Amino acid sequence: MLEASLLQWYAANGRDLPWRRTRDPYAILVSEVMLQQTQVERVIPRYRAWLERWPTAEALADASPADVIRAWQGLGYNRRGLNLHRAVRIVAERGWPDDLTELPGVGPYTAAAVACFAFGRDVLPVDTNVRRVQERTGYEFSADAGQALMDLGATICLARVPRCERCPLASKCPSRGRRYEPLRKQSRFEGSFRQRRARTLRLVAETARPLEQLDAEAVEALWRDELVRVADGVVSLPQ
Numbered sequence: 001m002l003e004a005s006l007l008q009w010y011a012a013n014g015r016d017l018p019w020r021r022t023r024d025p026y027a028i029l030v031s032e033v034m035l036q037q038t039q040v041e042r043v044i045p046r047y048r049a050w051l052e053r054w055p056t057a058e059a060l061a062d063a064s065p066a067d068v069i070r071a072w073q074g075l076g077y078n079r080r081g082l083n084l085h086r087a088v089r090i091v092a093e094r095g096w097p098d099d100l101t102e103l104p105g106v107g108p109y110t111a112a113a114v115a116c117f118a119f120g121r122d123v124l125p126v127d128t129n130v131r132r133v134q135e136r137t138g139y140e141f142s143a144d145a146g147q148a149l150m151d152l153g154a155t156i157c158l159a160r161v162p163r164c165e166r167c168p169l170a171s172k173c174p175s176r177g178r179r180y181e182p183l184r185k186q187s188r189f190e191g192s193f194r195q196r197r198a199r200t201l202r203l204v205a206e207t208a209r210p211l212e213q214l215d216a217e218a219v220e221a222l223w224r225d226e227l228v229r230v231a232d233g234v235v236s237l238p239q
């Protein structure tokens with residue numbers, strides 16, 4: 001059976017990632033939010049530092065938005081940090097909701113990942129890697145195969161040139177040996193508006209600054225996302 005072969009492969013080849021050693025929903029939510037748009041290698045040290053500083057949902061809930069925004073610097077897509085903070089404030093006050101998508105910044109995938117990896121619910125989180133393996137094999141995997149599918153998609157069943165010769169599913173996979181067109185590249189960060197926003201937020205995170213010293217368009221976008229506030233012509237982090 002395909003799933004048994006996959007799980008056997010995972011037992012020997014699975015990646016040892018820090019968030020796989022816990023079932024704490026808070027820690028898993030932190031990892032999933034960080035992983036939404038940042039690569040695993042970059043997330044690992046940031047995840048460890050985050051949990052050292054704020055080991056529980058209650059500890060993070062007590063932090064100020066300004067501290068959270070500062071701690072998120074360099075991970076990109078800063079709104080994620082702010083939403084994570086809002087989510088754990090809700091959790092600290094009322095506990096974990098049954099429907100995790102009620103939490104700010106938690107979409108269907110992140111909700112499924114926390115439900116499966118922390119609460120042991122029978123729901124398979126389907127990210128890009130998992131979807132790719134599902135589509136290529138045409139097989140319905142169970143929730144038990146979540147982590148294994150992610151690793152197979154990240155290391156063997158790659159987007160363009162899958163390593164079918166090393167794949168534990170090859171003998172039963174109808175897509176074995178195929179090659180795929182390059183995917184659309186992510187737009188360049190260098191010279192983008194995203195970069196201007198990131199630079200502006202970094203300056204404000206260092207210290208409050210007069211609006212006239214900053215990129216006004218970037219400030220406006222950050223203000224709309226509630227990442228900065230503007231009062232009396234001075235831009236600062238929300239307190």
Ligand code: SF4
Pocket residue numbers: 133136137156157158162163164167168169170171173174175176177178
């Ligand atoms: S045989 Fe190839 S295409 Fe099929 S799941 Fe394995 S790596 Fe992917």
